[in-house]
Amino acid sequence: MPELPEVEVTRRGLLQDLPGARVQRLWSSGLPLRATVSLPRLRRHLQGEQLSTVDRRAKYLLFRFASGTICSMHLGMTGKISLLRQQEPRHKHDHLELQFDNGVIMRFNDARRFGAVALWPAKTAEECERIFSSREGLEPLGTDFTARALMQLAAGRRAPVKSFLMNGRLIAGIGNIYANEILFAAGVHPQRAAGSLSLADWDRVTSATAQILQEAISAGGSTIADFLGISGHPGYFQLQLKVYGRTDAVCSQCNSRVERLVSGGRSTWFCPQCQPLNKGR
DNA sequence: CAATATACCTGGATGC
DNA sequence: TGCATCCAGGTATATT
Numbered sequence: 001m002p003e004l005p006e007v008e009v010t011r012r013g014l015l016q017d018l019p020g021a022r023v024q025r026l027w028s029s030g031l032p033l034r035a036t037v038s039l040p041r042l043r044r045h046l047q048g049e050q051l052s053t054v055d056r057r058a059k060y061l062l063f064r065f066a067s068g069t070i071c072s073m074h075l076g077m078t079g080k081i082s083l084l085r086q087q088e089p090r091h092k093h094d095h096l097e098l099q100f101d102n103g104v105i106m107r108f109n110d111a112r113r114f115g116a117v118a119l120w121p122a123k124t125a126e127e128c129e130r131i132f133s134s135r136e137g138l139e140p141l142g143t144d145f146t147a148r149a150l151m152q153l154a155a156g157r158r159a160p161v162k163s164f165l166m167n168g169r170l171i172a173g174i175g176n177i178y179a180n181e182i183l184f185a186a187g188v189h190p191q192r193a194a195g196s197l198s199l200a201d202w203d204r205v206t207s208a209t210a211q212i213l214q215e216a217i218s219a220g221g222s223t224i225a226d227f228l229g230i231s232g233h234p235g236y237f238q239l240q241l242k243v244y245g246r247t248d249a250v251c252s253q254c255n256s257r258v259e260r261l262v263s264g265g266r267s268t269w270f271c272p273q274c275q276p277l278n279k280g281r
Numbered sequence: 282c283a284a285t286a287t288a289c290c291t292g293g294a295t296g297c
Numbered sequence: 298t299g300c301a302t303c304c305a306g307g308t309a310t311a312t313t
Contacts, residue, residue, distance in 0.1 A: 003307090034290095076306090076307060077291095077308095078290090078292090112291050112307095114289070156283095225305070244306095285312080287312090288308105292304105295301100297302105
């Protein structure tokens with residue numbers, strides 16, 4: 001589900017209601033996520049604490065508290081966060097619930113439990129910042145995300161450019177949906193070796209990345225199977241997808257048909273005419 | 282070190 | 298209807 005745009009849409013939704021509120025009650029299902037924090041530990045560090053803001057780094061949400069404590073959350077493949085105005089019966093796969101003193105209840109639901117929650121008490125907050133800044137890749141919407149920077153990062157790499165874009169250690173936040181869409185918009189074949197792209201190729205890739213991610217955020221993200229925004233409404237960017245999941249569809253730019261292949265173990269869609277394998281445009 | 286395979290987990294779609 | 302199989306938005310870890 002959630003790539004950078006969906007996480008960012010979630011973050012913006014949370015900012016509507018949560019900053020300034022204090023955590024009143026905590027609940028957890030007790031079922032393990034990819035990384036979990038025990039309920040007692042969550043209570044010890046978050047109970048009564050005031051939320052300052054919610055930031056995003058890569059696909060992680062960083063809940064920052066006035067005490068300096070940070071709680072990071074990752075949505076995995078199927079994670080959803082919703083805000084409720086009042087208590088409602090819990091659903092299957094609800095795993096975490098924070099009730100704030102303004103009456104708002106935040107719920108984390110994740111069917112596949114690939115999501116993750118981590119807690120960074122105030123005295124470890126610096127370590128948290130260090131880890132998130134060093135372990136995660138370049139932010140695609142940041143000022144460092146330039147054609148030159150990517151070309152340098154890709155130098156000597158023989159992995160397909162699509163795998164390169166999706167490698168979170170190098171570039172943050174781009175998953176399978178947007179990697180496909182970005183490469184189509186840039187006219188770059190997904191299986192070209194990352195190190196073989198010219199500066200002109202990278203120019204198109206960087207501008208396509210910014211444009212597509214921004215448009216997706218504006219559209220509320222993509223709802224393929226189950227992504228929902230904070231108040232339970234879907235995103236609409238899936239209606240603008242040009243290649244993702246569209247095997248045999250007529251290309252929006254020419255009269256060929258979208259093809260599917262598997263690259264890096266992931267389904268990959270592209271237009272053989274608009275995205276030539278041999279060279280750039 | 283870089284690239285690829287595998288594992289984690291549930292649910293929906295598909296085919297028999 | 299039931300059952301088996303495959304596939305899915307991510308990422309850490311193991312293996313080449």
